[in-house]
Amino acid sequence: MSQPKKAPTIQDVARFANVSTATVSRALATPGRVSQSTRDRVLEAVHVTGYTVNQAARSLRQHHARTILVALPDIRNTFFSTILDAIERETTSRGYGVLVANLYLGSATAKRLQDYMLSNRADGLLLLDGSIDPETLNVLSRPPHTIPLVLACEDVPGTNFHTVVTDNASAAERATRHLLDLGHRRIGHILGPETNVVARDRFAGYAKALQQAGLSPRAEWLFRGSFEMESGFAAAARFVSLADRPSAVFAVNDEAAIGFLSGLRQHGILCPRDISVVGFDDLTVAPHYSPPLTTMRQPREMLGRMAAETLIDLLEGTEPQRGPVRIVLNSDLIVRESTGLPPTT
């Protein structure tokens, strides 16, 4: 009696409702296909027994898990966690679960992904990390595995999958042009990691804007970094050691911008009085920073939502599938107080 009773199964429900398991299954999945009275009895029995479906059994039989895997380079970063949030909302509203895998660079990433994907735990992969080996992806996405795959945020060069990204290059161009429009001619850039597509695109946009203004990047005004605050902070140290300093800097993201400003402040350089800085992302803290940050706002929620949508459509074969989709979302320039006219020398 008081044993650790086992979870009720469809058998229990069937017994209780005096029908076969097949009927229970149908009453639940396709209510229209059973009679009113049977349906009522089954529903009643479900209620009484407290039955819930065993997903493992269902997955085994139906060959899908109603779960997707989201692989990202760093959950701690608000940028990614916001996207993950949007993904989670969309997927759960469609009845899917979300498995997360954090891909610390350098770990046996490919192997882990494969293990995950090939073991029927997840039906599809949403990849937010462009730094993965393209060949691994090709292996996963082609027969005999044929794993539905959507790339979001970061493109993987040399592949041709469904992709949802933002317009990094043109947004960076826009940010840089904003500085040019203010009258700046001496514009530096805090770069992201060398290998990162997003960072490269943003640099390209920056370079293009300069070029259109008849300028070109100067090596000593290019500060290599990562996407983190610390790297912006480190860039500030290099900045102050320069004899000939830029009057404005475009940072690869808000975090780098914030670290940079924080570093400059330690050296008595104030923004926007002495220097203008543009960031990228419009983090929650951007409007509340001191000074409030001028930045490019990416539609992160939308990106996450569309990526999830694309993947699930793919899984369910709703869309007619005319080759890989590529969605590019636009970013907006948000002008705040971290940019201003160049100091009059």
Place this chain on the structure above:
Amino acid sequence: MSQPKKAPTIQDVARFANVSTATVSRALATPGRVSQSTRDRVLEAVHVTGYTVNQAARSLRQHHARTILVALPDIRNTFFSTILDAIERETTSRGYGVLVANLYLGSATAKRLQDYMLSNRADGLLLLDGSIDPETLNVLSRPPHTIPLVLACEDVPGTNFHTVVTDNASAAERATRHLLDLGHRRIGHILGPETNVVARDRFAGYAKALQQAGLSPRAEWLFRGSFEMESGFAAAARFVSLADRPSAVFAVNDEAAIGFLSGLRQHGILCPRDISVVGFDDLTVAPHYSPPLTTMRQPREMLGRMAAETLIDLLEGTEPQRGPVRIVLNSDLIVRESTGLPPTT
């Protein structure tokens, strides 16, 4: 030939290696129980066929999914995403997957959790949200369900589960005492949501420190808010409307502190010149804010790791199970520049 070949199963491996499926299973799970030569043949066959286990089948048979569910109130918040990161590291290193569920307050949370947990998708639940209905948890955790459950970050009053939390009350007391030690006597507080345990504990610590100094909270210096920047910002508006203002404020977390400072700045009130502010959490941005924030640093990674550890130990029945464990981690006061002596009037 070029059909979408199906994924290889243990049957394929067995056929290839000329053994039974039982032997393949044993060769993989308990290599010591098959002969050297058989083992080699099986491993070879696994390699050739590209076999990976079907988790759904395994789960069905073994009655566990090697997956845990992490339920949190808001992934976007760095605070939670950092913990999630730590959890993910720990669980994957132990061979478990992580499903995430975001619990927007007010949604049919309890129902969602139950569906999730009772459907054999996950073996255990790691709950980072204290605002859930205690009764729901009791239902889940008791027969016939008996779901292993660990509470992290936020306690749920009226329940008695394994818990991993930080010392919110005493840390808040410490933060407040820091202000007292600087000579402040007029100390306000930005509160969190009324219903939140963490917010309540921090308020209690604040009140206790005041009391020990012979003071008590003044209603007009208590700013009700949430954990978000906007609520800190809103608090600033109320602050400036005060005829008689505090000289220092303890904020329920860094986000509230930042929003508050940002709001004050708009009104020309500068920190630490005019006011001292202490936050809580030590977000990444805290040292890079202007001014760099004095705050209580919580061991978030450790918290995530220990919570995951506790849950998995529970699942695997490693630990001898002598009643619910309760782990309380200590926070550290990090003094930076947002706190200073009270302005000399």
Place this chain on the structure above:
DNA sequence: AGGGCTCATGCAATCGATTACACACAGCTG
């Protein structure tokens, strides 16, 4: 009245891995 429907339901196979049990064979003991 009988043939041909549709509708509701049951029977039993199926998904892929694990594992209790059975069995064959080798080597050892008394």
Place this chain on the structure above:
DNA sequence: CAGCTGTGTGTAATCGATTGCATGAGCCCT
């Protein structure tokens, strides 16, 4: 040499839900 032990392997049941096929009841039409 009969009997015993232990090792290595195979057979088949099992986990729980879904679903193709079969069946039977009831209805309509000619």
